[in-house]
Amino acid sequence: MALGELMELLLPYVGRICGPIALQDGPDATQEAMIKILRGIRTLDQPAALFGWARVIAVREAVRLAARRPVTAPLLDEQQAGEILSVQPGTVRSRLFRARTSFRKAWNHD
Amino acid sequence: MTDSWPQADLDPVRRLRVLAASVRFPVYVAEVVLPASPEQVWAAASDLERELPRCLPTLRSARIRSADGDRLELLATGTLGQRARFDVVLRPGWCLMRSRFVLGAMAAVPEGDGTRFAALGGFRLAGARLAGPLLTVAGDRAMRTFTAPFRR
Numbered sequence: 651m652a653l654g655e656l657m658e659l660l661l662p663y664v665g666r667i668c669g670p671i672a673l674q675d676g677p678d679a680t681q682e683a684m685i686k687i688l689r690g691i692r693t694l695d696q697p698a699a700l701f702g703w704a705r706v707i708a709v710r711e712a713v714r715l716a717a718r719r720p721v722t723a724p725l726l727d728e729q730q731a732g733e734i735l736s737v738q739p740g741t742v743r744s745r746l747f748r749a750r751t752s753f754r755k756a757w758n759h760d
Numbered sequence: 761m762t763d764s765w766p767q768a769d770l771d772p773v774r775r776l777r778v779l780a781a782s783v784r785f786p787v788y789v790a791e792v793v794l795p796a797s798p799e800q801v802w803a804a805a806s807d808l809e810r811e812l813p814r815c816l817p818t819l820r821s822a823r824i825r826s827a828d829g830d831r832l833e834l835l836a837t838g839t840l841g842q843r844a845r846f847d848v849v850l851r852p853g854w855c856l857m858r859s860r861f862v863l864g865a866m867a868a869v870p871e872g873d874g875t876r877f878a879a880l881g882g883f884r885l886a887g888a889r890l891a892g893p894l895l896t897v898a899g900d901r902a903m904r905t906f907t908a909p910f911r912r
Binding site (some may be wrong): 653657662664665666668669670677684688689 | 765766767768769770771774775777778779781782783849856858
């Protein structure tokens, strides 16, 4: 299969993996991942493993680019979060507790 | 949920960069920003029968023999009479041309008030590394010829 066809085949898949991880760096991550995939394709022994192998490269590149960008989300304490949401700090605390509990349940369930 | 899932895509120029970095033979690659709309630039670039012989002096003619959607078959004839059959993918902003021995690509995307245009060309041969300097001369010349009408 020619490189152009491989790119058409893999690009939507790689873009769906890189987008949510690398966010605004998604196109850069996708570009880097596609180069590594197309360069390394000859080393792939089993054609059936193509998508799994491409996925590993895409995740690695997306994480690498996402890690380069500093976290810009402001860290709020319960008082500040309460002011923004117009609720008492105690309400923020209990909502956070419920969110953590349900996240833990969902995480352990999987 | 999938509607808001942030999917990353590559515009045609980025696709061309991926191709240039992935092939195992030397290729000529150049990018330029032209003071013309993508529609104007692509109207010229996609006119393969006219532009290929105009920009590549070793080519006598280029004829599209068949078309199926965005897939074309193009027959190129050199000045010495040699012929090559190209499989072509041609869509707005993207063109990929491949024969047994040659790979070529063009891409265009909007940039500011103009258009970023990229081109790639190379020989798909084992000894093609030796042709590197020749490729640069021919590539630069083709790029100059193609872009000249937009610079006036």
